Structure formats: C-alpha cells, structure tokens
Amino acid sequence: MKTLIEPFKIKAVEAIPITTKSDREQFIKDAFLNPFTLKSDAITIDMLTDSGTTAMSSKQWAAVMDGDESYAGSRSYYKFENEVKNFTRMAEIIPTHQGRAAERILFNVIGGPGKLIPNNTHFDTTRGNIEIVGSTAVDLPCEVGTKPEVIADFKGNMDIEALENFIKTTGRENIPVCMLTITNNSGGGQPVSMANIRETKEVCKKYDIPLFLDCCRFAENAYFIKQREKGYENTPIIDIVREMFSYADGATMSSKKDGLSNTGGFIALNNTEWAEKLRINLIATEGFITYGGLARRDLEALAQGFIEVMDENYLQSRIGQVKFFGDLLLQAGVPLLEPTGGHGVYLDARRFAPHIKPEHFPGQAIAVEVYKEGGVRCCEIGSVMFGKYDENGNHINPPMDLVRFAIPRRVYTKSHIEYTAEAVIEVFNRRNELRPMKLTYQAPVLRHFTARFDYI
Numbered sequence: 001m002k003t004l005i006e007p008f009k010i011k012a013v014e015a016i017p018i019t020t021k022s023d024r025e026q027f028i029k030d031a032f033l034n035p036f037t038l039k040s041d042a043i044t045i046d047m048l049t050d051s052g053t054t055a056m057s058s059k060q061w062a063a064v065m066d067g068d069e070s071y072a073g074s075r076s077y078y079k080f081e082n083e084v085k086n087f088t089r090m091a092e093i094i095p096t097h098q099g100r101a102a103e104r105i106l107f108n109v110i111g112g113p114g115k116l117i118p119n120n121t122h123f124d125t126t127r128g129n130i131e132i133v134g135s136t137a138v139d140l141p142c143e144v145g146t147k148p149e150v151i152a153d154f155k156g157n158m159d160i161e162a163l164e165n166f167i168k169t170t171g172r173e174n175i176p177v178c179m180l181t182i183t184n185n186s187g188g189g190q191p192v193s194m195a196n197i198r199e200t201k202e203v204c205k206k207y208d209i210p211l212f213l214d215c216c217r218f219a220e221n222a223y224f225i226k227q228r229e230k231g232y233e234n235t236p237i238i239d240i241v242r243e244m245f246s247y248a249d250g251a252t253m254s255s256k257k258d259g260l261s262n263t264g265g266f267i268a269l270n271n272t273e274w275a276e277k278l279r280i281n282l283i284a285t286e287g288f289i290t291y292g293g294l295a296r297r298d299l300e301a302l303a304q305g306f307i308e309v310m311d312e313n314y315l316q317s318r319i320g321q322v323k324f325f326g327d328l329l330l331q332a333g334v335p336l337l338e339p340t341g342g343h344g345v346y347l348d349a350r351r352f353a354p355h356i357k358p359e360h361f362p363g364q365a366i367a368v369e370v371y372k373e374g375g376v377r378c379c380e381i382g383s384v385m386f387g388k389y390d391e392n393g394n395h396i397n398p399p400m401d402l403v404r405f406a407i408p409r410r411v412y413t414k415s416h417i418e419y420t421a422e423a424v425i426e427v428f429n430r431r432n433e434l435r436p437m438k439l440t441y442q443a444p445v446l447r448h449f450t451a452r453f454d455y456i
C-alpha cells in the first residue's frame with residue numbers, strides 16, 4: 001500500500017468554526033489586519049503554531065485521570081522521570097512548566113554578564129533568556145541553512161569550523177555551554193545530522209565545554225536521521241534518540257512539541273553540582289522538584305506522550321503530512337523554503353509577492369489574504385517579526401520574509417490539509433492583487449503580537 005494514512009482513529013471530536021468570506025473580512029478588519037489578534041472562534045484551520053496544540057491520545061487522557069496530585073514525591077513524577085531517563089539516559093531530570101522556564105533557570109545559574117552561548121540557531125525565547133542575564137547568544141548555522149532555495153538533507157547543522165574559530169577567538173572561559181537546537185526551529189524546522197551532533201561534541205570536548213541540546217523536536221530529528229543519514233536506515237528510533245543524547249551533557253526541552261502534550265518542559269543533565277543549583281532556582285520560581293510548575297496529571301500525559309512520539313508509524317504520518325502539504329503547494333508553483341522541515345511549511349513571501357517591498361510586509365499581506373480566503377491562520381516570520389526602524393525612520397529588513405504554516409500534531413486530517421493548500425493556492429493564483437501594507441501601531445518590543453496594519 002502506498003497511501004499514507006493517519007495511524008489512529010478518532011474517538012472524540014471538536015467542532016471547528018465554519019465561517020463565510022464576508023464574516024472573515026469583518027473579523028480580520030476588527031483585528032487590525034493582524035491574524036495574531038483574531039479570536040480562535042473566527043478560525044477554521046489554525047496553523048499559527050505546533051506548540052501545545054497536540055491532540056492527546058486516549059491513553060494519555062486515561063493517564064491524566066490517574067494523576068497523583070501529591071505536592072512532593074508524586075508517583076506521576078517518577079513515571080515522568082523514568083520515561084525522560086529512558087531516552088535521554090541522563091541522571092538528573094528537572095521538570096518545568098514549559099521550555100522557556102527551563103532556559104530561564106539554566107541561564108540564571110550558568111549565564112551572566114560577558115558570557116557567550118553559541119548554537120546552530122537560537123530560538124527566540126532562548127536568545128531572550130540569555131540576553132536578560134547579560135550574556136550574548138551567537139548563531140552559527142551551516143551555510144546552506146541560510147539559503148531558502150537550496151535543497152539539502154541537514155540544513156539545521158551547526159557550522160563546525162565557525163564554532164571552533166569562535167571558541168579560539170573568544171576563549172573557552174567565556175563559554176559556559178554550547179547548544180544545539182534539534183530540529184532547528186528558526187531555520188525552518190530543518191534537521192541536524194548525527195555526524196554534526198558528534199562533530200559538535202568533539203569540538204566542545206576539545207575545549208572542555210558542555211554541550212546542551214535544545215531538544216524540543218528530538219523525535220522528528222531522529223526520524224529525519226533514519227530517512228536521510230547513511231547507516232541509520234534500519235536503526236530503531238529509540239536507539240537513534242539515545243545516540244543523539246549520548247553526545248550531550250544536558251538538554252532543555254519544551255514538551256509542548258515532542259511531548260505530545262499541551263504543556264510542560266524539562267532540564268536533563270549529568271552534572272549533579274549544576275543540578276543542585278538549578279533545583280534551588282526551580283523551587284523559588286516554578287515549584288517543588290517533583291512537579292516544577294505542572295499539575296501532576298500533566299506529568300502523566302507527558303510520560304505517555306514520550307512513548308507515543310517515538311512510534312515510527314506516528315512519525316511517518318507526521319513528517320509525511322508536512323511533506324504532503326508542501327508537495328501540494330509546490331505542484332501549484334508556490335515558492336517554499338525547501339525541503340519541507342519537521343513541523344511546518346514555510347512560504348517564501350519575497351518570491352510569492354515580488355511586487356511588495358519587504359518594508360511593506362509581503363508576508364503579512366499573504367497571511368491576511370489566506371485568512372480571508374479560507375479562515376486559515378498562519379504566522380508571518382519576516383519584516384513584521386524581525387524588522388525595525390533606524391534613527392532616520394528607514395526600515396531595516398531581515399534577511400528573509402517567510403510565512404509559516406505550523407502543523408499541530410495529530411489534529412488535522414488529510415482533507416484539512418487539502419483545504420488549507422487550496423486556500424493558499426487561490427491566493428497565489430491572484431497574487432498580483434496582494435497589496436502593500438503599513439503599520440498603524442507597534443509596541444516597542446515583540447511588535448508582531450499586537451501590531452496594527454492598514455493597506456497603503
């Protein structure tokens with residue numbers, strides 16, 4: 001059989017809002033032409049993010065009911081710890097309420113003024129938590145990773161040569177940790193190869209710098225290694241995952257992704273001295289060491305989620321669904337960041353709407369129009385999110401204008417994907433009608449969340 005199917009059937013359903021085009025025109029006008037500020041009741045298909053939007057399985061819901069809400073020493077914690085140890089093989093497991101809490105605690109303990117933290121590409125909360133403590137976040141992506149039109153297997157890789165040069169020039173004493181984000185979210189959900197993880201570790205070892213994985217999508221990364229890296233074709237996913245973690249000294253995780261749950265995170269590490277300091281910070285800010293800001297029932301859902309996420313049938317359908325969506329768009333000529341990554345499809349807005357200058361927000365114009373067309377919500381990642389004005393009022397454009405369709409895990413069926421592709425293709429076919437936009441309001445930081453727009 002060649003047809004890819006969802007390896008689950010549906011036991012509970014949730015109605016999604018079905019709206020008319022004139023409803024949607026009013027809704028997006030009321031939202032000042034910013035899909036971020038739409039109410040979810042106005043959205044038919046929501047591809048704003050894959051974070052915390054997973055559908056849980058019947059086994060997870062059953063586990064939730066079985067949660068032990070003891071403040072200290074909850075058996076739900078030990079189940080969670082056991083599962084995290086099973087794939088990380090690390091000694092110290094510290095739960096947090098989501099990924100950024102893990103980052104905040106880690107950098108409060110090991111960061112500080114003057115410190116430098118290299119990574120293939122820092123996710124924005126990671127960068128934020130590093131900068132808040134006075135340290136500097138440094139991105140060292142491999143060269144193909146910055147080129148949307150180049151097709152390569154492991155565009156998420158670290159630039160190993162650049163990493164070694166960086167350590168030599170800045171001095172290892174200023175680098176408390178080196179990170180590697182798998183998959184590389186900001187780079188388009190692109191995977192990192194096992195060889196690259198190994199080589200990163202070798203450089204770190206040479207200079208005695210611990211390596212931490214930002215492992216939000218560890219299972220998706222492992223599946224790409226199995227598909228694309230020589231020697232892993234027949235290796236079980238769990239063994240690939242364990243090998244990935246075997247090169248690391250620690251990890252931070254947002255379990256809202258590959259925890260197949262709606263919240264959660266953790267820090268895992270082997271250094272007991274660091275772990276003690278991290279736990280003191282955890283108790284002061286998140287909660288006791290056996291729940292870290294989570295309800296214990298959430299730990300139950302996560303323990304089961306970590307088992308399910310490494311199921312190869314699940315991963316095949318997950319990564320296959322993202323590719324299926326990308327292929328529908330490519331067949332219609334829609335320009336994408338290629339190849340499609342693990343958790344979403346990214347349109348290249350500058351090639352999609354070349355008549356709109358980056359400072360007039362081509363990605364935003366596309367996102368608004370796709371919403372009007374089909375009630376589909378996606379996310380601009382370009383001039384709105386990363387652009388800013390200089391002293392003379394000129395707009396400084398980021399290197400790329402992308403529109404991300406992040407696909408929630410186990411939520412949408414093949415027909416939902418086909419419907420979404422149809423909406424995008426409709427807009428693409430009348431792309432000449434897309435109009436340049438201007439900001440009418442922007443907050444001083446993180447403006448994309450609340451920005452207001454009008455057409456020029």
Ligand SMILES: *Cc1c(COP(=O)(O)O)cnc(C)c1O
Binds near residue numbers: 101126185257
């Ligand atoms: C989502 C994410 C984070 C932050 O996690 P939250 O749970 O949203 O706080 C950190 N790193 C990467 C790569 C992510 O995708």
